[in-house]
Amino acid sequence: MLRYAFKNAFRRKNIAALSIIGIAIGVSLMTAMASLSATITDQTNRFAQQNLDSITVQQKGQLVFTSQINLTKLYNITVLDHIDAYSAQVVTVVQLGTGFVNPQLVGLNVDNDTRIGGPTSNIIDGRVFKKDNECIISKMGAEFLNLKIGENLTLYTPDSKMVNLTITGLYETATIITQMNIYTTLNTARMFKPGFSNDTYSVLLIKADDPANVKQIKNEIERIAEEEELNIEVILFEDQLQTITQYTSTINILVISISLIAGIAGGMSIVVAMLMSVIERLKEYATLKATGWQNTDVIKDILYESLIVTAVGGAVGFGIGLLYLGVVSAIFNIVLNPLQPIVIVQIILFVVGMGLAGGVYPAYKASKVSPVEILRGV
Amino acid sequence: MENSGDERKIEIKCENVSKVYKLGNSIVKALDNVNLTIMSGDYISIMGPSGSGKTTLLNIIGALDHPTSGRVYLDGYDITNLPERKLTFFRRNKIGFVFQAFYLIPTLTALDNVLTPIMPRGVKPADKERALMLLEMLGLKNRVHHKPGELSGGERQRVAIARALISDPPIILGDELTGELDSKTGQEIMDIIDRLNSELGKTIVIVTHDIKVAERAKIKLRMRDGRIIEDTGF
Numbered sequence: 001m002l003r004y005a006f007k008n009a010f011r012r013k014n015i016a017a018l019s020i021i022g023i024a025i026g027v028s029l030m031t032a033m034a035s036l037s038a039t040i041t042d043q044t045n046r047f048a049q050q051n052l053d054s055i056t057v058q059q060k061g062q063l064v065f066t067s068q069i070n071l072t073k074l075y076n077i078t079v080l081d082h083i084d085a086y087s088a089q090v091v092t093v094v095q096l097g098t099g100f101v102n103p104q105l106v107g108l109n110v111d112n113d114t115r116i117g118g119p120t121s122n123i124i125d126g127r128v129f130k131k132d133n134e135c136i137i138s139k140m141g142a143e144f145l146n147l148k149i150g151e152n153l154t155l156y157t158p159d160s161k162m163v164n165l166t167i168t169g170l171y172e173t174a175t176i177i178t179q180m181n182i183y184t185t186l187n188t189a190r191m192f193k194p195g196f197s198n199d200t201y202s203v204l205l206i207k208a209d210d211p212a213n214v215k216q217i218k219n220e221i222e223r224i225a226e227e228e229e230l231n232i233e234v235i236l237f238e239d240q241l242q243t244i245t246q247y248t249s250t251i252n253i254l255v256i257s258i259s260l261i262a263g264i265a266g267g268m269s270i271v272v273a274m275l276m277s278v279i280e281r282l283k284e285y286a287t288l289k290a291t292g293w294q295n296t297d298v299i300k301d302i303l304y305e306s307l308i309v310t311a312v313g314g315a316v317g318f319g320i321g322l323l324y325l326g327v328v329s330a331i332f333n334i335v336l337n338p339l340q341p342i343v344i345v346q347i348i349l350f351v352v353g354m355g356l357a358g359g360v361y362p363a364y365k366a367s368k369v370s371p372v373e374i375l376r377g378v
Numbered sequence: 379m380e381n382s383g384d385e386r387k388i389e390i391k392c393e394n395v396s397k398v399y400k401l402g403n404s405i406v407k408a409l410d411n412v413n414l415t416i417m418s419g420d421y422i423s424i425m426g427p428s429g430s431g432k433t434t435l436l437n438i439i440g441a442l443d444h445p446t447s448g449r450v451y452l453d454g455y456d457i458t459n460l461p462e463r464k465l466t467f468f469r470r471n472k473i474g475f476v477f478q479a480f481y482l483i484p485t486l487t488a489l490d491n492v493l494t495p496i497m498p499r500g501v502k503p504a505d506k507e508r509a510l511m512l513l514e515m516l517g518l519k520n521r522v523h524h525k526p527g528e529l530s531g532g533e534r535q536r537v538a539i540a541r542a543l544i545s546d547p548p549i550i551l552g553d554e555l556t557g558e559l560d561s562k563t564g565q566e567i568m569d570i571i572d573r574l575n576s577e578l579g580k581t582i583v584i585v586t587h588d589i590k591v592a593e594r595a596k597i598k599l600r601m602r603d604g605r606i607i608e609d610t611g612f
């Protein structure tokens with residue numbers, strides 16, 4: 001029976017090819033999207049784990065790169081209980097080259113940054129910057145910009161002064177979000193911030209001794225801010241996390257909808273293909289019934305044929321999906337999460353579901369063939 | 379038919395079988411009160427002009443179709459109103475059909491075509507051997523792995539006969555089975571049908587409008603306007 005289905009599943013090469021392509025596109029998208037979304041979710045989670053103990057203090061109602069705070073005025077905050085370390089940063093947005101990419105240029109004190117576990121504590125190649133004309137970028141950024149250690153980054157300040165920064169090292173962080181930052185000294189970053197004195201910063205990053213204490217620290221800071229009339233706000237990583245979670249769940253919804261659309265398209269292609277194939281072969285099904293096949297035998301045969309075609313489409317699509325992933329990870333040099341078994345199970349279910357769903361109507365139609373009617377019209 | 383002292387069993391029996399088709403307002407009586415008793419081992423030909431009801435009769439005794447009225451018995455069972463699923467059982471085990479247009483599956487070899495009727499229940503090595511034996515018996519030893527497209531008309535019809543024999547049914551029904559063959563090849567096919575009756579003891583009913591084919595049979599019936607009008611049995 002399976003043998004019969006195998007021999008006949010690919011009879012009309014072009015029709016079979018069409019539905020294989022339809023299903024392959026669906027499955028390849030599913031494969032690639034599932035892995036990408038798993039990677040993003042995973043990175044977000046790791047990022048979250050690493051940062052649950054971090055607190056950001058910045059000017060009320062401002063964005064990171066428009067915020068201005070005075071560190072001396074925040075002295076009482078930096079000596080609060082349960083604070084392990086803190087690091088103040090000057091953050092600005094710069095244009096690189098054609099202006100195609102607009103990374104953040106962040107000025108920081110290396111010792112302080114290392115203490116809070118910032119990028120300077122994650123140098124994977126070269127060394128941290130020491131002088132004002134030096135900087136570090138991420139490994140991914142270096143590949144993206146096609147720059148190596150020892151080469152220069154050319155930036156322009158708001159008053160059109162050219163600033164050349166030599167790359168001394170490459171850092172790596174858990175998430176794509178901070179991969180495009182350029183880190184340098186506070187002095188250099190201030191050149192891009194007209195009106196910033198030596199005591200002016202964009203943000204104050206605080207590391208709590210325990211994630212459990214961040215709420216308490218926040219309350220304390222807010223109390224001090226009220227007493228001393230400081231124009232600041234406190235952002236916990238938890239609050240940011242919600243935005244990030246929303247972002248990842250949006251991606252997941254996108255993945256699901258793309259898979260669904262691909263599924264419907266693939267399912268339609270198999271219905272059409274099977275229907276065409278069955279209508280062409282009504283005489284054969286009539287003959288088979290005349291020689292002893294039952295309706296259920298006809299149904300089984302068509303479902304098998306449909307499953308065989310979708311299985312081939314699924315296998316091809318899975319291969320193409322892995323190929324996409326290979327290309328993506330090679331181009332962007334990111335390590336993608338391998339496909340989880342659950343994703344493979346999903347793909348298999350999807351393929352089997354499509355095979356069955358696509359075959360049901362044609363199978364029903366063929367099983368209803370009346371041998372007498374069909375064979376009479378010779 | 380008139381051998382009343384016959385000890386053979388009744389294979390097929392039609393009692394007052396009529397088949398009426400309604401086409402809009404007009405009514406076509408394809409079969410009009412047909413009575414027919416076929417004994418096991420009979421070799422019967424039914425001749426008649428086109429439209430006389432031959433195919434309709436063959437389909438009804440072959441468990442492919444239901445009569446509008448009357449009763450049909452196959453191997454002693456009343457199959458008149460059996461549902462499709464049960465009719466399949468008779469088709470599979472009691473009847474071997476041979477059609478004018480062969481109706482082979484073009485993607486399958488001669489051997490696989492012979493095996494199609496039993497494929498749903500799984501082909502055992504013994505089945506395969508039987509299929510090979512049948513093909514050899516029908517002179518197709520060197521055509522076993524050929525596809526229908528690579529076979530001549532006569533060879534295709536022989537494959538179809540082997541297919542009809544795969545389940546070893548007692549009854550072989552042929553509808554214009556030489557209709558698409560030249561007369562020499564047709565006669566060769568009829569030689570085979572003769573042997574199925576004389577050597578294997580199959581009950582044969584063939585329908586034709588070719589007198590030379592019809593004369594092969596031991597019992598020659600004629601049909602006109604849905605009735606059996608002449609019974610030249612002996």
Ligand SMILES: Nc1ncnc2c1ncn2[C@@H]1O[C@H](COP(=O)(O)OP(=O)(O)O)[C@@H](O)[C@H]1O
Pocket residue numbers: 373376399400401406407408426427428429430431432433434435
């Ligand atoms: N499904 C059908 N619908 C309407 N008329 C039919 C149908 N099948 C057969 N007939 C009519 O019944 C008559 C007998 O047909 P058939 O048994 O095929 O004759 P034969 O095989 O002797 O040529 C013809 O008039 C034919 O047109």
Ligand SMILES: [Mg+2]
Pocket residue numbers: 432433434
């Ligand atoms: Mg006919």
